[in-house]
Amino acid sequence: MAISKFLFLLLLFLPFSSPEFVPSDIYLLSCGSSSSPTFFNRTFVGDSVKPASDFLTAGRSVAVSNRNPPPDSEPLYHTARVFTSASSYRFNIKKNGTHLLRFHLSPFSAPEFALHSANFTIWANGAFLSMISRVNDSVIKEFMVRIDTNVLEIEFKPVSSTVFGFANAIEVFSAPKELITDNGAKLVDSYGVREYYKLTSQILETKYRINVGGSLVTPFNDSLWRTWVPDEPFLVLKSAAKVAATFHAPNYQAGGATREDAPDSVYMTLQQMNKENSTLGAKFNLTWNFPLESNGAKHLIRLHFCDIVSSALNQLYFNVYINGYSAYRDLDLSSLSFHQLSTPLYVDFIVDSAGFGNIQISVGPSDLSSSFRYNAILNGAEILEMVNAKDMFSEAEKKKRNLWVIVGPVVGGFVGLCLVVAAILALGCKRRKKRKPRRAESAGWTSVQAYGGGSSDSKLSRGSTLATSFGPNGYHSLKIPFADIQLATNDFDKSLIIGSGGFGMVYKGVLGDNINVAVKRGVPGSRQGLPEFHTEIAILSKIRHHHLVSLVGYCDEQSEMILVYEYMEKGPLKKQLYGPIVSPLSWKQRLEICIGAARGLHYLHTGFAQGIIHRDIKSTNILLDENYVAKVADFGLSRSGPRLDETHVSTGVKGSFGYLDPEYFRRQQLTDKSDVYSFGVVLFEVLCARPAVDPLLAREQVNLAEWALHWQRKGMLEKIIDPHLVGQINPSSLKKYGETAEKCLADYGIDRPTMGDVLWNLEYVLQLQVGIQTEPLEPVDIDDSDFPTSTAIHPSNLRRHSDESTGNYSDISTTKVFSQLLTNDGR
Template sequence: MAIFKSIFLPFLFLFLPFLSADFVPSDIYLLSCGSSSNSSFFNRIFVGDSLKPASDFLAAGKSVVVSDRNPPQDSPSLYHTARVFTRVSSYKFNIKKNGTHLLRFHLSPFSSTGFALHSANFTISANGVFLSSISHVNDSVIKEFMVRIDTNVLEIEFQPASSSGFGFANAIEVFSAPKELITDNGAKLVDSNGGREYYKLTSQILETKYRINVGGPKLTPFNDTLWRTWVPDEPYLALKSAAKLAATFHTPNYEAGGASREVAPDIVYMTARQMNKDHSISGAKFNLTWNFPLDSNGVNHLVRLHFCDIVSSALNQLYFNVYINGYPAYRDLDLSSFSLQLSTPFYIDFIVDSGSSGDIQISVGPSDLSSSLRYNAILNGAEIMEMVNAKDMFTETEKRKRNLWVIVGPVVGGFIGLCLIVAAILAFGCKRRKKPKPRRAESAGWTSVQAYGGGSSDSKLSRGSTLASFGPNGYHSLKIPFSEIQSATNNFDKSLIIGSGGFGMVYKGVLRDNIKVAVKRGVPGSRQGLPEFHTEIAILSKIRHHHLVSLVGYCEEQSEMILVYEYMEKGPLKKQLYGSVVSPLSWKQRLEICIGAARGLHYLHTGFAQGIIHRDIKSTNILLDENYVAKVADFGLSRSGPRLDETHVSTGVKGSFGYLDPEYFRRQQLTDKSDVYSFGVVLFEVLCARPAVDPLLAREQVNLAEWALHWQRKGMLEKIVDPHLVGQINPNSLKKYGETAEKCLADYGIDRPTMGDVLWNLEYVLQLQIGPSNEPSEPVDIDDSDFPTSTAIHPSNMRRHSDEGTDNFSDISTTKVFSQLLTNDGR
């Protein structure tokens, strides 16, 4: 550690000025109070408020200009003058752009004729809303607030606490903040209940209490795009010997991350603390803890934690837990799952009560998912902000729930009491019965499927979904002996490998009844793919659809995790688009494949009461049989959809880079519209026959979605189609196809179509391609309002409830629904 501090950090400091780019706010006012000249402060010019035009900002009240006659040599000139307010006084600033603004008040007391600034006692408010009460300022401080301004004028008011009192300020900063700095959604309440989500966070006034660069040096406004100061974490670290420094010379990968340089500067993400396993007992697990004292208790705070995995050598190596005030705030955090890349900056917001002690304690420690050789935990930065005007920010659904419990609480309590009495009677009656001997799990390495319950905390099919139930016989009817799978794959012959993924290798096999199968074998003995393994079984054992890959069986013997599927002769769609294929797919074939995949997804979203969200739609998860019929595959990341009284499912971000819904990435709020976004990327992938992300291309072409949207909005989509399709596509068909894909890729889920809408439009695109004589009489726009009024044909009316069963919702019904778009010479 000493070597690191003496060599690395000073060297890193040489680069600090070059690691931050200038941020240009829409509104910016920098005032040097009580000064008749300009002052420089960290390369910024503060204008003296005694000079025109800055003096015009002083709107009302009575104030006196004072100066420090004997300022310290190391004191900045900004702090050599002050304006003293002996009556209620205010500044007014014109606001060009509404939104969150940063307000900073520099307070550096000194003694001057008639005033000892350290004895000031006053309050500060903004547009009539209280910000802070200030008294007995002994040292130089900067009071920083984040305030949403929705008016054309900002009035900052200083009010002395008494008729003989006064207030003062050395400098004032007012400037607009970038949109991504504070967002409305995504902050989670951390308490004994947990799980509640706060909204409208931008309406809260936030006062900065701590801004910590964990494992790194002090950062001044010179090194921060928003001119903030970050202090080292060492004074707050509970046990210094438990932590060691981590650092990298590589700048963070902001392109794939959930943060920007405005959220935190590069150096915050380039340095960190990690577990010091060198000074611990081998295999011992412990937490790193930081304690932050606060001068108020029972007050809500926004705690923002910054992360960037600079300690791992590969993805999915680092799993750890986050605790705040002893409560679990985030379990099994896998930073690589958010971007599928290392060194990607990311932050998480929590709402925390400072508690009776008035302190906030932050801890990170290894997860149970961690390998014994690789367990670790890191933290790059932390910010703590007091919520000055904390309002009730629960969602409307939660408000209704709370009001409902006021009414039904006593009824429920009585019912529970009655149930306990009945349970006691039944228990007494059954006491003499012989208890059945529990069955042993067949897997020595991990919990069996029957015992596991169908999903992990991240893949909870048990969120009210009928898919999580096992039935009278569980999944045993699908179990295949390991010996049979060995025989089918010639003992996992490497020559039979037909694919690979995060779960493991995929082999071609033939079962004893000559059925061709695809055998997906997880890494033996590993728990990493366990949740995905159980989720896949939970879904595919309960659903059947012509456009979903069928599960033949599974094996859980000898620490194996093996899934056996129907064999898809033509493999993944990606291979047919830009793999080593002799004959490229025709435009008609591609449309039929897209329609098939859309049907499968539409069934997932609407075939059950809550629906199922796939969460990993991409060209490698759309498989083709020998007739090029498309089937959606790989349900390891799937989730049941929101309940009827919910708008989304709050969950950690999972998916594949290039296909990931940006709104889901930002807010960690999953809806079926996240699948729609991913499918939009697939649509352009089908049209252009190129990967979703190709880092070898020119910068503007790396991301397929952005590149294709650029040409679509220019009305020149034909410029980027697969060369094999040139001359094949009817212009009207291409136009409607491009519009459909563009709608799928809308920034916000509410603006995207449903999969039923997408399916409808793709059928129409196919008819436009087949010929004008078969076109519907009127074009179909993707907005719901423009659909025909008949409830029998619009796909949004095809929703089935769970009590109807899955067998009633087959591919035949979907075909009939769209029969009016089919032609004799069609599919």
């Protein structure tokens, strides 16, 4: 590798930045290129010329170039290879073991191809890695994959014949042997902490790589060419943390971690407890929140430590928590680092993300520390998703399971014989009694009815969801045979994957009556996501509304957890907002989408005696049909609202980072105003067409709610709107819209409007946009017999009317006004 004179001099003074690891296998390809661009001092060979062109072995593809690249962009991203059919690269592997695979995706517009609209999957030796849909910004997808063959085949598969895949560059290189090992990781969940087995057999996708307390680390200063981003955007309470740093290189001689595990700069900085902040008290935790897709996957959490703050050994004891679970108590870095200070080490944990929507990492002081030495530290963190993870536990647990395999049939046979005898003896008694109708039981491994019943004290009434009562057969009428779902999805054909749901992959399917459906399949045989599975069925079986996604049915046969929904052609609102798409949504369309979602939420809050709190409102949970009608989806985290004599529901914090109500986070007191806060974030997301949290932006822009409120309060909201909306929005419409979003994001729930008020104001915003005069209308009588619980009708419901022949509700055109809207100010 060529090293410039400047770099050479730099290495003399900073020897710890030198990349020491030399991989046995290394392939760096520049896709669609006939030249050899450099990227962080590494040369990528163009795959349009030999010998690199020989790696492309199958499929139809075309090389494309960006004719007008930005002047400061990397040459590596000026070309791409577009795959119009399933296409493969094949690489010879010299040494088996874990390899790093990186895919550089940087979209641009080329003749015949707008790379932003690509929709494809990536595979490695027949194993699924990732689904890529609508790439709006440059991204590097990184995976760690164990390769036990002499050949690695990487395949790009468009999801249909009308779309394509692409890549700008590919990296394949062998990882250090000890980077991922089978032993030492701890599974952390509600059952406690136990050993996790066979980690090397898992495919790992990097989600976050964080330099805690430090600055950005580029591939130039990492021996495995990784990027480490600062931690500050993820700190929940910045005033609780204090940075510490050292100029002395870490002590690697004592064992523990190596420079391949993390670069020196990660171990030379950290965050510790800011004990100078007197408002926090003597003992408190440092907490980081990392948003994730709610796909129910397991994650490897690798936490890096290096004690550069203690003056002597055995001064520092602290606790580690992940998603609220105790992961490591009384962690003593001195004992783990061979009793030497400034020694790098890491600890691995395995956690489920199901039901969280984010991973929360906390460190806090241990009771073993003396009061004046309370402290807790963290140097770095890595979060890697386990793609299609299999449960692997310790050998001891496996032996227990194998023993039960032998003993189980013997015991089961004896118990079965006893039951047969008992049944024969009881038969005569049964004949004398009048037969009672039997409840229909689930044929699956866990009965949905176990969560039903409908009594006021059922598990669902005050637990994670709602009481349910649907007649003697419970949910039975919604059950769909597993064979029918297999047929509808062509036996879960991977080409039909359309995304990831709350706890698994989502497939497009067609039921026997030619109904298009979305099939969300949990990991077969796993109880991961089970509460959300039951919650979803319970809620969607009770409610019906034009702006709530409909449940077609479910399946719990053969260890399956499958939910079948109506198919929403346009997908999540998020995908229709971000990036320079071909047909960006107009301001009127966006307002109508917001109004539709607000109607659905308002019905959840007021359509029942206690109401329903969604608890996970975000742009990915608002789906759009072929006519861009918005429907709220994903009710796995929903809860019953407070009773009439209560002000809130006390519950653990769940939701998605960036959308989470700060008051709910602080007090763990949930109200429907928590949904209002999340909806306020969505309103700014719709206006600005950017994510709720984007750690790659400048510090003041990372959190959308904070950034947008800053400009709203300055009266300059028009400066940050989606460029596609410039010149489209009536100033009075924008002003009222910004005021509405600002009220939703009030710090305290009592200061926020109800969803009915939000809906009212959004209707008024639309009127201001299209220039309709506000006139009083007569209330429309509606038949609310279709609602499960009788409640007072809110003014925003007066615009619905019912088709008595079908029992379905439809909406009067959103260009009309509310009957109660008598002023030009909304409310």
